[in-house]
Amino acid sequence: MTAEFQIEPRFRANQSGLRLTHEALPANPLSDLFAMTGATLRLARNEELYGEDEPAEYAYQVVSGTVRTCRFTADGQRQIVAFHRKGDVLGLGIGNTHRFAAEAVTDATVLMVRRSAVLAAAARDVAVSRALWEHAAAENARAEEHSLLLGRRSAGERVASFLLDSASRSEDGIVELPMSRQDIADYLGLTIETISRTLTQFERDRLIRMQSARRIGLASGSALKQLARGA
Amino acid sequence: MTAEFQIEPRFRANQSGLRLTHEALPANPLSDLFAMTGATLRLARNEELYGEDEPAEYAYQVVSGTVRTCRFTADGQRQIVAFHRKGDVLGLGIGNTHRFAAEAVTDATVLMVRRSAVLAAAARDVAVSRALWEHAAAENARAEEHSLLLGRRSAGERVASFLLDSASRSEDGIVELPMSRQDIADYLGLTIETISRTLTQFERDRLIRMQSARRIGLASGSALKQLARGA
DNA sequence: CGGCGGCTTGATCGGTCTCAAGTACGGTGG
DNA sequence: CCACCGTACTTGAGACCGATCAAGCCGCCG
Numbered sequence: 476m477t478a479e480f481q482i483e484p485r486f487r488a489n490q491s492g493l494r495l496t497h498e499a500l501p502a503n504p505l506s507d508l509f510a511m512t513g514a515t516l517r518l519a520r521n522e523e524l525y526g527e528d529e530p531a532e533y534a535y536q537v538v539s540g541t542v543r544t545c546r547f548t549a550d551g552q553r554q555i556v557a558f559h560r561k562g563d564v565l566g567l568g569i570g571n572t573h574r575f576a577a578e579a580v581t582d583a584t585v586l587m588v589r590r591s592a593v594l595a596a597a598a599r600d601v602a603v604s605r606a607l608w609e610h611a612a613a614e615n616a617r618a619e620e621h622s623l624l625l626g627r628r629s630a631g632e633r634v635a636s637f638l639l640d641s642a643s644r645s646e647d648g649i650v651e652l653p654m655s656r657q658d659i660a661d662y663l664g665l666t667i668e669t670i671s672r673t674l675t676q677f678e679r680d681r682l683i684r685m686q687s688a689r690r691i692g693l694a695s696g697s698a699l700k701q702l703a704r705g706a
Numbered sequence: 707m708t709a710e711f712q713i714e715p716r717f718r719a720n721q722s723g724l725r726l727t728h729e730a731l732p733a734n735p736l737s738d739l740f741a742m743t744g745a746t747l748r749l750a751r752n753e754e755l756y757g758e759d760e761p762a763e764y765a766y767q768v769v770s771g772t773v774r775t776c777r778f779t780a781d782g783q784r785q786i787v788a789f790h791r792k793g794d795v796l797g798l799g800i801g802n803t804h805r806f807a808a809e810a811v812t813d814a815t816v817l818m819v820r821r822s823a824v825l826a827a828a829a830r831d832v833a834v835s836r837a838l839w840e841h842a843a844a845e846n847a848r849a850e851e852h853s854l855l856l857g858r859r860s861a862g863e864r865v866a867s868f869l870l871d872s873a874s875r876s877e878d879g880i881v882e883l884p885m886s887r888q889d890i891a892d893y894l895g896l897t898i899e900t901i902s903r904t905l906t907q908f909e910r911d912r913l914i915r916m917q918s919a920r921r922i923g924l925a926s927g928s929a930l931k932q933l934a935r936g937a
Numbered sequence: 938c939g940g941c942g943g944c945t946t947g948a949t950c951g952g953t954c955t956c957a958a959g960t961a962c963g964g965t966g967g
Numbered sequence: 968c969c970a971c972c973g974t975a976c977t978t979g980a981g982a983c984c985g986a987t988c989a990a991g992c993c994g995c996c997g
Contacts, residue, residue, distance in 0.1 A: 527758035546854060549935040554857050556850055570842040574850070597836065604835040605828070612800040618846055619787055619805070622853035623777060626785050626895030627986095630953070656976065664857030666954060671977055688962080688976060704780045861985065887944065900985055902945050918994090919944060938997100945992070953984085960977070967970080 504606040505564060509536040513586030518542075518579035525566065527576045533587045534566040540583025541653040544575040545661065546658055555662040558654065560644065564610055567593065581653045625664045628705060633663040634673045635702040638683070638693065645670065648693040649686070656688075716908045719726040732848065735837040736795060739827055740767040744817030749773075749810035756797065758807045765797040770886040771814025776807040776892065786893040788848065790877065795841055798824065812884045856895045859936060864894040865904045866933040868923065869914065880917075887919075 488622055513536065518524060524535060529671070535542075542559040554642055556575050559565050565577060565588050567590065597604040637659065641650045652659070660667045677683045684692040693699060744767065749755060755766060758777055766773075773790040787806050790796050796808060798821065828835040855867055868890065872881045883890070891898045905922070908914045913930055915923040924930060 480761055552858065552936070554854050556854065567843075568847060569840055570847075574847060597839070598832055600882060601829055601832065602837065604832060608828070608835065608839040608842055609800055611839055611846055612798075615842055615846035615849055616801075616805060618849035618853055622856055623785050623787065625853055625856035626892075627783065647790060655974095656973080661857075668955085668978085669953060672953095675977070705783070886942095897986060898944080899946085899987085903985090906945070940995105940997085942995090943993085945990105947974100947990080948988085950987070951984105952986090953982105955982075956980090958979080960975100962975075963973095965970100965972080967968100 490572075493564055503609075504596075504600065504603045505610060506536065508593060508603065509564070509586040509588055511587045513593065516585050516587050518583045518585065520579055520582050522579045522583060524577040524579065524585065525573050527574070528572050531566060531568070531573045531590060534564060534590050534593055535577070535585045535587050536564045538584040538586055539560055541580040542577055542583055542585065543580050543654070543662075544577050548573050553661045554664070555658060557621070558658075558662065564640070566590070567610065580658060606621045629662075630665055630669050630673050631676075631702055632705055633665060634659075634670060634677070635682075635699045637663060638691065639696070639699055639703055642693055642696070647661070648696065650691045650693065652691065712755065717838075729733060735823075735827075735831065735834040736790045737767065737793070739824060739834065740795070740817040740819055743823065744819045746777055747816050747818050749814045749816065751813050753810045755808040755810065755816065756804050758805070759803050760807075762797060762799070762802055762821060765795060765821050765824055766808070766816045767795045768792055769815040769817055772811040773808055773814055773816065774811050774885070774889060775808050777806050782837055784892045785895070786889060788852070789889075797821070798838070811889060818831075822873050834880065861894075861896055861900050861904050862907075862933055863936055864896060865890075865901060865908070866913075866930045868894060869922065870927070870930055870934055873927070879927065881922045881924065883920045883922065 479544075490684060493695075507615075514536070515537075518540070524542060525531070525533075537559050539561060542563075542565065543555050544557050544559065544565060545553055545555045547553050557565075558580065559577075566573060568574060593603075593607070597607050624633055628636075638650060641652065642648065645651065656667045656670045659665075660670050663670070665673075674683065674685065678685055680698075682693075682695050682702075684694050715817070723844065739765065746769070749771070755773060756764075768790050770792060773788065773794075774786050775788050775796060776784055776786045778784050785836075788796075789811065790808075797804060799805060804815075824834075824838070827910075828838050855864055859867075869881060872883065873879065876882065885893075887898045887901050890896075891901050894901070896904075905914065909916055911929075912934075913924075913926050915925050917923060
């Protein structure tokens with residue numbers, strides 16, 4: 476929640492440059508740009524990466540941890556637009572200001588690159604330009620699916636979808652949730668109590684097994700899928 | 707924190723240029739491509755332009771009328787993702803199939819161009835490539851605003867936002883709605899009855915004046931804006 | 938002028954929110 | 968290692984908003 480984040484001391488080129496050895500990020504021109512020219516920035520849990528309507532000088536790629544983009548409404552409610560995980564790029568819209576705030580859900584590490592550098596690279600290199608388009612189109616698809624999820628679907632359907640989406644990133648059937656119930660609620664357009672009750676109900680119905688609040692085993696993926704589809 | 711989302715996102719990319727006149731479509735490489743190489747296609751009201759999961763061979767630009775993109779859920783509910791009006795381009799996502807169906811809300815005319823031709827032009831010409839990115843980014847902004855609208859906002863807030871968004875396309879304070887109440891309901895994640903009741907309430911509160919069901923005068927734009935923000 | 942689709946209005950129901958306690962957990966210091 | 972604390976999560980009771988079910992009404996086009 477700090478107002479200003481300090482870029483100066485950490486803002487030196489990441490000259491390790493080549494590949495993070497373990498678990499490489501998918502190779503594409505955009506990721507390459509970050510890997511080669513990005514400066515590393517560390518964020519503490521709940522620290523703000525940038526604020527809403529702030530001039531958009533940099534774009535970011537998540538290296539570790541989870542980042543949320545969100546907006547606050549007049550009446551103080553928070554709505555979460557998206558969660559960004561390893562490899563995800565954020566801050567790359569059109570317009571000169573960020574349309575949402577970005578905050579660290581957990582301690583996180585991101586790479587930062589000047590947006591002008593990205594645009595310059597795109598103007599020079601069609602491959603970068605295409606990667607930029609693909610990134611925007613993928614973001615768009617994600618946003619559209621999210622808006623479909625919020626339009627007239629029950630709490631059960633939303634939570635089931637969320638769990639399945641989270642599960643799609645893990646190998647086994649165990650979902651690690653880096654975010655709080657409040658984060659989930661603000662993402663799904665529900666309240667914290669409803670999230671909690673719905674998960675409890677899922678457990679009663681043997682659809683999931685909660686090893687802890689943030690560690691959930693999917694006992695019946697197919698039943699969840701059915702639920703998510705609005706059966 | 708001003709009513710940023712009332713600015714029609716696709717107009718942003720156009721702000722450098724002149725004001726849209728009644729006739730002219732915004733001048734940009736993508737529109738040029740449609741204007742020069744597009745074939746004209748006429749659609750009757752409710753006619754399908756393409757279906758969900760259909761191979762995506764063409765992209766389209768609306769010349770006249772209104773087109774909706776939508777999806778049908780397992781339980782038969784329809785959810786409308788977006789309304790597309792004159793100048794809007796649809797069918798240009800990544801992936802080989804259309805992720806939604808597209809149908810004519812009113813009788814409509816569209817231009818169609820092969821997606822492969824668009825991609826080829828983008829690979830050749832950086833200006834086209836950039837236009838493609840800007841289109842995707844603008845669509846993304848629109849989708850994100852839509853998902854924010856659907857997350858935990860009251861019926862009044864949703865309808866007020868919808869009216870203001872519609873009004874942003876007309877000079878005077880008169881909104882012409884090309885779509886039915888059912889269309890609006892499926893777009894806002896509400897029922898047809900709730901739309902109707904909310905509009906009636908707005909009229910009672912002297913926020914709007916319904917000249918007919920599809921022709922609505924905004925009597926107090928500022929009060930509506932306040933409502934839309936979640937006052 | 939008659940019929941039909943689209944819109945409005947009314948009564949009731951149900952799901953989710955709200956308010957209010959309780960409980961488990963992770964972290965910290967003794 | 969344990970006691971403590973604060974935060975996060977769960978659970979309960981009741982209220983409220985929008986959905987549902989059910990008529991009516993309007994306007995449009997034949």
